[in-house]
Amino acid sequence: MTNSTNPVTVLGLGLMGRALASAFLREGHRTTVWNRTAAKAGELVTEGATPAPSVRDAVAAGPLVVACVSDYDALRELLDPVADLLEGRVLVNLTSGTSAGARETAAWAAGHGAAYLDGAILAVPAAIGTPEAVLLHSGPREVFDQHEPVLRALGSTTYLGADHGLSSLNDVAVLGLMWSILNGFLQGAALLGAAGMSASDFAGLAKRLAPTVVDWLPAYAEQIDNGAYPAFDSTIDTHLGAMDHLVHESEALGVSAELPKFVKALADRAVAAGRGGDGYAAVIEQFRKPSEVQA
Numbered sequence: 244m245t246n247s248t249n250p251v252t253v254l255g256l257g258l259m260g261r262a263l264a265s266a267f268l269r270e271g272h273r274t275t276v277w278n279r280t281a282a283k284a285g286e287l288v289t290e291g292a293t294p295a296p297s298v299r300d301a302v303a304a305g306p307l308v309v310a311c312v313s314d315y316d317a318l319r320e321l322l323d324p325v326a327d328l329l330e331g332r333v334l335v336n337l338t339s340g341t342s343a344g345a346r347e348t349a350a351w352a353a354g355h356g357a358a359y360l361d362g363a364i365l366a367v368p369a370a371i372g373t374p375e376a377v378l379l380h381s382g383p384r385e386v387f388d389q390h391e392p393v394l395r396a397l398g399s400t401t402y403l404g405a406d407h408g409l410s411s412l413n414d415v416a417v418l419g420l421m422w423s424i425l426n427g428f429l430q431g432a433a434l435l436g437a438a439g440m441s442a443s444d445f446a447g448l449a450k451r452l453a454p455t456v457v458d459w460l461p462a463y464a465e466q467i468d469n470g471a472y473p474a475f476d477s478t479i480d481t482h483l484g485a486m487d488h489l490v491h492e493s494e495a496l497g498v499s500a501e502l503p504k505f506v507k508a509l510a511d512r513a514v515a516a517g518r519g520g521d522g523y524a525a526v527i528e529q530f531r532k533p534s535e536v537q538a
């Protein structure tokens with residue numbers, strides 16, 4: 244799989260699917276495209292893509308089929324009627340979902356004789372085709388190795404392991420990190436806004452300090468992996484004092500205190516479990532348990 248004109252089929256030409264097809268074309272791969280709403284193939288055809296008149300024709304066009312639609316239900320709705328064509332082909336599913344959905348789809352693909360890689364895209368469409376686009380893959384190693392030279396047209400590929408669920412699992416883990424950062428920023432911007440400061444003022448400070456927090460992660464990870472959390476920077480008791488300040492400031496300024504109270508509740512539970520003198524990584528024990536409050 245080193246020939247730069249490898250045939251690849253892209254199913255799904257939404258914002259992401261169009262970016263994927265375009266990146267394959269830029270690398271010189273012979274790209275067949277199909278979308279439920281055919282008009283979305285227009286620009287890609289100008290770039291050199293071959294539009295398939297039906298999903299059946301699209302799948303039949305080559306050995307490698309890359310799918311990127313809204314969700315796994317849409318994927319199955321799309322592929323179930325043409326499952327007979329999958330025998331001997333490779334399906335790379337870059338649709339977002341859960342690890343259970345990925346494993347179920349892998350079993351379904353295996354039942355139809357297809358090799359299956361599940362993938363997750365940790366990038367926006369504009370980054371596809373650049374090294375900044377991170378794409379995670381899981382499934383059989385030999386299938387990944389064989390097709391990586393084509394898949395690398397999309398960005399930086401990372402192979403996670405044979406368990407098909409690993410891409411989706413890592414995807415949601417990273418999304419959780421992203422939302423924590425975004426929500427922390429929004430909470431801070433709301434607080435500062437109450438004092439007449441702009442979100443842009445806060446963005447400057449946040450941008451300087453967020454990388455410092457990220458730098459703590461490897462040492463915390465080592466403690467989590469070792470199951471011991473000696474405080475080398477700050478104890479959970481000390482964190483709790485500062486969390487109180489955040490809760491009180493939020494309440495006093497009429498800003499939502501829901502997120503700060505949740506953060507404090509986790510630390511309170513860690514203290515109740517005897518972890519007050521440990522470092523913050525010990526809060527992992529609270530995350531490892533099922534939720535105490537059901538949504």
Ligand code: NAP
Pocket residue numbers: 255256257258259260278279280283311312313314316317318320321337338339340364365366367368
């Ligand atoms: P989108 O622009 O809304 O496109 C959705 C695509 O799914 C369209 O091609 C749509 O076809 C197709 N589709 C939906 N239901 C279908 C069905 N029942 N049968 C056939 N096709 C169907 O979404 P997107 O941004 O491209 O996202 C696609 C996937 O990439 C999602 O799983 C998303 O989570 C993931 N992703 C997106 C981003 C991003 O920044 N956009 C980043 C990472 C991952 P029509 O055009 O006919 O509606």
